Amino acid sequence: MLVIVAPDSFKESIDAADAAAAMAAGIRDAVPDAEVRELPMSDGGEGFTESVAAALGARTIDVPVRDALGREATGQVAIAGRRAVLEVATAVGLGMIDPGERDIMGADSTGVGELVRAALDEGAGEIVVGLGGSATNDAGAGMLRVLGARFLDEAGAEIGTTPRELARLAEIDLSGLDPRLADVQVQAACDVSNPLLGEAGASAVFGPQKGATPELVAELDEILARVARVAGHEGEGGAAGVPGAGAAGGLGYALIGFLGATMRPGVELVVDTVGLEAAVAGADLVLTGEGSVDAQTLSGKTPAGVAAVAARAGVPCVVLAGRVADDASVLLEHGVTALVPIVPGVTDLPTALAEGGANIRRASATVTRIFAAGRSTT
Template identity: 40%
Template sequence: MKIIIAPDSFKESLSAQQAANAIEQGFRQIFPDIECLKLPVADGGEGTVAALVAATNGREINLTVTGPQGTPVSAFYGINGKGTCAVIEMAAASGLMLVSPAERNPLTATSLGTGELIRHVLDAGIRHIILGVGGSATVDGGVGMVQALGGKFSDADGRELEHGGGALSSLAHIDLSELDSRLSRCLIEVACDVENPLTGPAGAAAVFGPQKGATPEMVVQLEQGLCRLAEVINNDLHQDVSQLVGGGAAGGMGMAAKLFLNGNMRSGIDIIIEAIGLRESMLGTDLVIVGEGRIDRQTIEGKAPIGVARLARRYQIPVIGIAGVLGEGVDIVHQHGIDAVFSILPRLEPLDMVLTNAESNLRYCARNIAQMMKLGARQ
């Protein structure tokens, strides 16, 4: 029997690779000779680099870049095993978790470090980039990222704009004459699972600003800045981006990646499925196991387990889902390719203990699923 083990991370407890290892160990207690293919996955957010590196025998590159507050931070990106594709998590360089809650301020937070990661990838000779845009601390319309790649954003006096979304209201002109020419020879895929536009009631400032520390007054200022950015883009580049679908992702990074990098915006899990060769691996597979920290009704909205399950359904392969918690409306996942779901929690206990025991609980749950399969095979 061949099984594919393709979990996402269990947030705050297990990486996708650790989860895959635990599931394999549990199954081997019952089926010691089973053929297991471990392909940890992610949906474009945290863990995407680790998933690609693990699934393709790639490597992680560590370097120092400019963080969201303008100070140096340690960041990273991944390169696949063939050395042909790099994956960048925006959160690694410009992420909300790099800033303490008391210091979060999207008026000054910059995406400059994300651009520095992209430049480092270009210097390495790689021309296929996967950019995950989740978890950012910024609402700067991606301007910092473009500045790091040679784009010029100036005010009415010709001075380069300061960093952060608060400076966008002073924007008067955009000059792309020195934008890195290597970008035109790149395939850039943007992992984006939200459809919010750049501006308006559903835009980057109104929806994502408060999540990044913006007060109501800041939201108004950020919205004014993004509207000004869209106006100048329309004037100078003759592109209407204000209502671009997905343009508001990561505080406007979605728009910037599409417009300035010619990025192709796609579902994060679909990008990862292709990058790790999951489709080809489905051939001859008898069972697929997916998982993440929580499976509920929101899982069907672009989350990794459903992306894998929908692919397995095309090949008529049964899918089992394993989660830390089964939330409200979880039964809807059965309509989207996950045939059965299991929680790993054997008992009620405090959250810190749940997180501490996640690996052993996951291993034991996988063991019991395998034992059930063995008993069923005797009938």
């Protein structure tokens, strides 16, 4: 029996590689001679660099960066030939900041600029940026400043790039933008289709999880609108309205509008890079999963992407998750054979997160036993 395990991370519990290993262990608990291939996945958020680096056989370098609040941290860039892969979550990730310390008005994407600059220093001709999991809402201004842009107020004085400072923005000077960017192809891997502004934009949809109150959401949206207006990116056809521009607090917008990036669903990029289509062909079963699944999982999340590949190959696909919402049943109409919660009983969240690996292993063994029993009776 050949089983492909292709999970994303179970957020705040276990990363994608360890989740894949736990799934594989559970499968072998049930069927010791099963052949298992582990293909850790990502949709552009946490674990994106690791997943793509493993598939490419890339080397990973540590990069000194500033996190979203300007504190010293270490990010990573994967290098494979002239291709560099990075994710914003390793530099300005929401998970790097304790909930009580989050300050969306005082956060910026400086660390992402430091990762991009490191990729340029390595001679990259192509940079792939995984968007997702950021603690920022600065329209990528912090990143752009590191790369040579200057943000000026009405008096022509340079200002900072947090939303608090950008409220005074009057001009963006791109004359000092790193010239190496002109010769680099930038791809943005994204799991959302939100524009920069409005009710479906970065501030309204993602701001609250980063600490924005309802009053701050409106203020933040106006600040992002100011950036887009000053840059000439508003209106029909402008970068602010491109699907995905609202990803990672507007980093998607900055990559599109200032660096000429192309947007692509992150899970599709990872599917291609790890060779999932070829791996699933001829498999008997596919297991995937992540921390929580619901109807929104269809909008570019890893389990939906993996299930689509399995469906095209005619292979059953089971999704494991820490939380399975009622509306997740819609996935059963899109290539998913079954949705399996991994938590065995009533428990508190800290315990569930701490026991993620064990729960994934146990659930994987149960699924495999049921699947193997079904095969033996046909």
